[in-house]
Amino acid sequence: MPLKDGGMLKPCLIVIPAYNEEEHIADVLMEVMGINLPADILVVNDGSADRTSAISKQAGVMVLDLPFNIGYGGAIQTGFRFATEFGYELVVTLDGDGQHSPSSVNSLLETMEREKADVVIGSRFIEGSYRMGVFRKTGVWLFSRIAFFYTGTKFSDPTSGFQLFNRKVFSYLSEGDNYPLDYPDVNIIIAIHKMRFKMVEAPVKMKEKQGKSMHQGLRPVIYVIRMFLSIIVVLLRKEKKQP
Amino acid sequence: MTFSVRLFIFLFGLILFSTVFELVRRRKFREELSLCWLFIGLSLILSSFADRLIDPLAFKLGINYPPALAFIIIFLLFVIVMLYFSISVSDLKSENKELSQKIALMEYKLTRLQKEKEDIAPKGVDYE
Numbered sequence: 001m002p003l004k005d006g007g008m009l010k011p012c013l014i015v016i017p018a019y020n021e022e023e024h025i026a027d028v029l030m031e032v033m034g035i036n037l038p039a040d041i042l043v044v045n046d047g048s049a050d051r052t053s054a055i056s057k058q059a060g061v062m063v064l065d066l067p068f069n070i071g072y073g074g075a076i077q078t079g080f081r082f083a084t085e086f087g088y089e090l091v092v093t094l095d096g097d098g099q100h101s102p103s104s105v106n107s108l109l110e111t112m113e114r115e116k117a118d119v120v121i122g123s124r125f126i127e128g129s130y131r132m133g134v135f136r137k138t139g140v141w142l143f144s145r146i147a148f149f150y151t152g153t154k155f156s157d158p159t160s161g162f163q164l165f166n167r168k169v170f171s172y173l174s175e176g177d178n179y180p181l182d183y184p185d186v187n188i189i190i191a192i193h194k195m196r197f198k199m200v201e202a203p204v205k206m207k208e209k210q211g212k213s214m215h216q217g218l219r220p221v222i223y224v225i226r227m228f229l230s231i232i233v234v235l236l237r238k239e240k241k242q243p
Numbered sequence: 244m245t246f247s248v249r250l251f252i253f254l255f256g257l258i259l260f261s262t263v264f265e266l267v268r269r270r271k272f273r274e275e276l277s278l279c280w281l282f283i284g285l286s287l288i289l290s291s292f293a294d295r296l297i298d299p300l301a302f303k304l305g306i307n308y309p310p311a312l313a314f315i316i317i318f319l320l321f322v323i324v325m326l327y328f329s330i331s332v333s334d335l336k337s338e339n340k341e342l343s344q345k346i347a348l349m350e351y352k353l354t355r356l357q358k359e360k361e362d363i364a365p366k367g368v369d370y371e
Contacts, residue, residue, distance in 0.1 A: 062351070064347040065347055065350060066344070068343060070340050070343050070344075074340050078344045078348070081344055082348060085348065181336070181340060
């Protein structure tokens with residue numbers, strides 16, 4: 001089906017969830033388009049109140065406008081639904097705040113090809129260093145241990161949103177409540193492992209976050225508690241068998 | 244229970260019941276959601292007459308002040324109602340997400356179709 005101004009679909013879709021990102025989105029899109037990947041770009045505007053959607057449309061990429069804010073996970077799942085419906089083979093998720101370096105997409109693609117994996121998680125810790133607060137560091141370490149305990153595979157960056165999925169996985173995650181509305185984390189790693197999909201890590205570059213973080217005040221504590229609940233629920237939930 | 248406590252519970256139950264009933268009558272409150280509140284209102288009205296039941300039950304449970312038992316029952320009923328509404332909100336949130344995702348996808352397809360139609364139609368030809 002022709003989608004992009006008469007052009008045909010490319011096999012890979014880069015999904016960029018964006019909420020009030022008018023300051024960063026133009027730079028992110030320019031950077032993504034600059035690396036000349038054989039991929040289409042989809043911005044999922046998560047009910048932004050600013051010019052995120054207009055700027056993205058001006059840049060010539062595909063834009064989905066959610067009528068109101070449904071959360072990071074909900075926006076990503078919208079991208080999965082789009083990719084499932086329009087027959088894409090691969091989906092890369094990339095944050096709209098410019099934190100993820102698009103040049104690392106190749107590293108994800110190469111790793112998937114080499115390892116014959118279904119999911120590749122971009123890790124900022126495999127190569128180079130990344131500064132973060134003590135609480136976040138502890139959270140990443142804790143979730144990493146939980147992921148290792150359950151899957152037997154070491155995930156150095158389980159909170160990373162820079163990921164690559166093949167069609168089998170993203171079409172499964174696009175259904176109903178298979179993907180969380182807010183922040184997908186180690187709970188998704190466990191859910192994917194439970195479905196017997198192969199998951200590996202690949203090195204990626206990430207810029208250190210500027211400005212306000214979501215991990216402030218009491219939020220990190222609530223986040224960790226919620227994540228523990230989510231992990232328990234994922235472990236106890238009966239998943240539908242994959243086709 | 245003393246008369247004043249019974250009167251207070253009775254009046255509160257009556258006001259709650261009639262307010263909820265009136266809201267349903269004016270179609271400002273959906274019937275299926277109002278059932279919980281109507282049940283609580285009715286329970287409050289009936290409990291004000293149930294001192295023969297509540298007083299001995301309270302003493303049997305070791306509660307020396309029987310109105311305390313009535314308030315515990317009311318509190319538990321409110322907890323059940325809150326749980327029911329939390330489940331409803333959770334369902335609504337899931338449905339909301341589904342709807343918003345479908346709207347976004349349909350809007351995208353519609354825009355593309357309109358654009359394709361404009362591209363196909365020769366300029367300057369009036370189809371009317």
